[in-house]
Amino acid sequence: MDNAGLTELIDALRTGCDRPFSDARAMPPGVYTSTEFLTREERDIFQREWQCVGRASALKAVGDYLTARIGAQPVVVLRDEQMQLRAMSNVCLHRMSMLLEGRGNVRRIVCPYHAWNYSLDGALKGAPLMDRQEGFCKESYKLPAVRCEEWQGWIYVTLDQDAQPVHQQLAELSPLIDAYGMTDYIETFYEEHVWDTNWKILAENFMESYHLPMLHRATVGPHSRLEEMECPPGHAAFNYHWITKEASLPIGNAHPDNTRLTGHWRKTTALLAIYPTHLITLTPGYFWYLVLQPQGVGRVHIRFGGGLSPEFIADPKANAHMATLKKLLDEVNAEDRRGVEAVFRGVHAPLAKPGHLSHLERPNYDFARYVASKLNSR
Known part of the structure; x- marks a missing residue:
């Protein structure tokens, strides 16, 4: 792809992002497959962002x-x-x-x-x-x-x-999640992986819940009530949405000793996408995260970690709870890997073109607009 082709691809991305959300489409296939597009991302996003x-x-x-x-x-x-x-x-x-x-x-x-x-x-x-x-x-x-x-x-x-300090960039996120006390959560496991997909396909997969009933039908899908989910408009540096549920794991809800969270917040999970590559599932009892690093257009290095809130760290059953969670997360990740690697194969197809987004893919729309806003056409 020459410079004219790259400019045309960036313009196509921006044109899509100019649509109102009610008529939003997925990003063009080339944003996932073009080496030149990734080179521009490296220059305009990864060399500049936190x-x-x-x-x-x-x-x-x-x-x-x-x-x-x-x-x-x-x-x-x-x-x-x-x-x-x-x-x-x-x-x-x-x-x-x-x-x-x-x-x-x-x-x-x-x-x-x-x-x-x-x-x-x-x-x-x-x-x-x-x-x-x-x-x-x-x-x-x-x-x-x-x-x-x-x-x-x-x-x-x-x-x-x-670059503006992190706490200023995320000033609108802090009050939304401060009650969880995430600062004091303790990491109990950490791994690194490499998957065969584009980094943005994996980021988009994490930040939307529309795929849960199908892709995760053997694990967390049956517990996902899509009709009860709402995806608020995102912000300049992040997007988010909430899932309120009776957790299938004890550590998914607040520990009895947790006095920070009240009412429905004791059962609410926050899904956070902090641009460009920091993805967090934050529950009242545990958290897990992915941090992404592209290794070419078709490979992504993943930092995968997680842990427990202070109350569950102090709980005598903490190790057993964490072992159960880690087993579930490994199964969920295996499902996600199959999904995002299949998408990467699909975006190379000559007949591939972006379809309409669902109301539950609002985070993907906001993410696309973030990417488009950061890229310089020259």
Whole structure:
């Protein structure tokens, strides 16, 4: 696809987004299949937006770290000597090797290539044999800092020094969910996966409940009452909807010791899509989430985690509750994987074209408008 073709695709997306929701359609197939479209997303969205990389509660001690990418930039987030969250480039300043992998704990960041090593604030502390080089000055080396903020217990990073702070971008979301006390929920499991689909297909699948009765007919589908669901219009940085139900799992409703939630909120689940790639199911007793990272148009890296509210963490049956939940989530994810990989195969079809959205796919309409608003045609 040349530049003219990309411009035409972006214009087609915008034209669709200009329709009123009552006549809304799915996004054009090319937004999921075009390499050039993804390159533009990397430039205009992933290089600029705040992106979640995980839970702050996963970094409990000095030196605890996790690694991630912002577009093409590897980053490490850690607890420094003052127990503050700090993010920085995860690339050595010597010959540009990657430094840390995965998650773990370190006293120093040591390059696996030539053993240059850095303190937890990114300052170079050791460089073997470099004292023989007259032009070398250890004090002039420090890993570039990356903006890092915490919101509701989540860690966000961005490469954009001018991006509005996270808490300001999500100022309209906070009062909607503050009663849950999500900041204090504790992550009890974390995994990483790669699925064969486009990142937006998976994001759209998470944020709409229209597919629950069919795709999840063997798991959560029978408990889904679509006629009782409402999907409010989304906001600039997120969309959301609620599901109020008598949970099939005890931890789906508020614990008896939970005094924060009252009335129907003790049985209400929030489905949150924080743009571009942070997807959360928040219930009175537990949460689970996906954080997405495209690996080309047809592969998406997934950070998959979840955990319990403080009351269930303190409950003697917490481990049994979590084991039951994790089994269910694994089954649900397997169903979702089949669904979103089938959609990715379908959008390549020569006769594929976007159909009308249902009233329960309001989040998809808002997500499409978010994507369209961020992309520059040039």
